Amino acid sequence: MSEMTIGKAARAAGVGVETIRFYERNGLIEQPPKPAFGGFRVYPAETVRRVRFIRQGQELGFSLRQIAELLSLKADPATDCSDVRRRAQAKLEEVDEKLARLTGIRAALEELIAACPGRGALRACSIMGALEGAEGAPMSPRHKVEKTR
Amino acid sequence: MSEMTIGKAARAAGVGVETIRFYERNGLIEQPPKPAFGGFRVYPAETVRRVRFIRQGQELGFSLRQIAELLSLKADPATDCSDVRRRAQAKLEEVDEKLARLTGIRAALEELIAACPGRGALRACSIMGALEGAEGAPMSPRHKVEKTR
DNA sequence: CTGACATACGTACCATGATACGGAGTCAAG
DNA sequence: CTTGACTCCGTATCATGGTACGTATGTCAG
Numbered sequence: 364m365s366e367m368t369i370g371k372a373a374r375a376a377g378v379g380v381e382t383i384r385f386y387e388r389n390g391l392i393e394q395p396p397k398p399a400f401g402g403f404r405v406y407p408a409e410t411v412r413r414v415r416f417i418r419q420g421q422e423l424g425f426s427l428r429q430i431a432e433l434l435s436l437k438a439d440p441a442t443d444c445s446d447v448r449r450r451a452q453a454k455l456e457e458v459d460e461k462l463a464r465l466t467g468i469r470a471a472l473e474e475l476i477a478a479c480p481g482r483g484a485l486r487a488c489s490i491m492g493a494l495e496g497a498e499g500a501p502m503s504p505r506h507k508v509e510k511t512r
Numbered sequence: 513m514s515e516m517t518i519g520k521a522a523r524a525a526g527v528g529v530e531t532i533r534f535y536e537r538n539g540l541i542e543q544p545p546k547p548a549f550g551g552f553r554v555y556p557a558e559t560v561r562r563v564r565f566i567r568q569g570q571e572l573g574f575s576l577r578q579i580a581e582l583l584s585l586k587a588d589p590a591t592d593c594s595d596v597r598r599r600a601q602a603k604l605e606e607v608d609e610k611l612a613r614l615t616g617i618r619a620a621l622e623e624l625i626a627a628c629p630g631r632g633a634l635r636a637c638s639i640m641g642a643l644e645g646a647e648g649a650p651m652s653p654r655h656k657v658e659k660t661r
Numbered sequence: 662c663t664g665a666c667a668t669a670c671g672t673a674c675c676a677t678g679a680t681a682c683g684g685a686g687t688c689a690a691g
Numbered sequence: 692c693t694t695g696a697c698t699c700c701g702t703a704t705c706a707t708g709g710t711a712c713g714t715a716t717g718t719c720a721g
Contacts, residue, residue: 517697517698518697518698518699519696519697519698529697529698533699533700546699551698552697552698552699553698553699
């Protein structure tokens with residue numbers, strides 16, 4: 364049962380057929396060659412393993428681009444374990460940053476909710492008040508200032 | 513100084529001109545009428561306040577869609593403070609879910625990093641091992657199973 | 662052999678939050 | 692009265708991670 368059509372590979376990996384094709388288009392999976400005479404492409408068990416690898420990576424917060432890097436590391440015999448470890452560590456730091464940001468948001472929301480009377484007219488609502496220009500909390504500049512050309 | 517062109521409004525609000533137009537297209541900001549004879553649209557100070565409101569909402573993790581809802585609540589005289597509070601509370605729960613997910617990811621990454629020898633061949637690397645089908649950690653089904661038509 | 666599926670492939674579309682571009686019109690300073 | 696900066700408007704593009712559609716072709720069970 365190690366060779367199969369795309370549909371079976373997809374089911375085995377727990378994804379949709381279109382997802383496999385999407386990964387092929389994006390170089391995460393190699394597309395098996397089409398048989399010389401007629402017929403469907405034949406997918407090896409390796410494809411299923413690769414898809415599972417991708418999904419596991421996503422579970423850990425890696426983007427498809429980063430997972431593609433991990434996959435090419437895997438294919439390279441010169442890769443040392445430390446290469447992989449470094450990436451995991453970088454991702455851990457990223458996760459920590461996100462956690463810090465979310466924790467800040469959480470605190471702000473909780474504070475606003477605690478201060479909100481919970482009933483009555485809107486003008487008394489501290490949450491709305493905070494959303495109105497709170498004058499003093501400078502906004503992070505999401506916009507570009509310099510032109511690139 | 514309460515009336516201005518789009519560029520000044522954008523600078524006052526700390527965003528780009530295109531961002532204001534984007535918000536207009538998406539119904540977050542009302543586009544002021546074009547003057548009957550020639551000329552540029554005139555933006556009231558209210559526009560700047562609205563943009564600031566939007567950015568503050570984003571800082572708290574609200575999506576533009578959700579912010580649009582908050583804005584229409586704001587416009588509705590029948591809105592009670594509790595309506596706003598409920599939304600903030602829902603957002604808080606969302607944030608808590610994200611925090612829980614990220615915390616799980618963090619723990620998994622940390623565990624993998626700790627278990628990884630840190631040097632040597634890839635086949636000994638526990639991180640790569642975990643990404644290979646770890647057999648036992650069922651993947652969350654990100655894919656659709658049922659067809660909607 | 663035939664009908665019901667599956668596959669192959671290219672392309673379009675979804676949401677999210679913008680940013681960029683091109684051409685025409687307008688305004689204001691010098 | 693010219694020139695440079697700004698506005699207007701529609702459309703296109705970006706990144707992310709897929710999903711959907713249409714048409715042609717292939718496979719297999721009955």
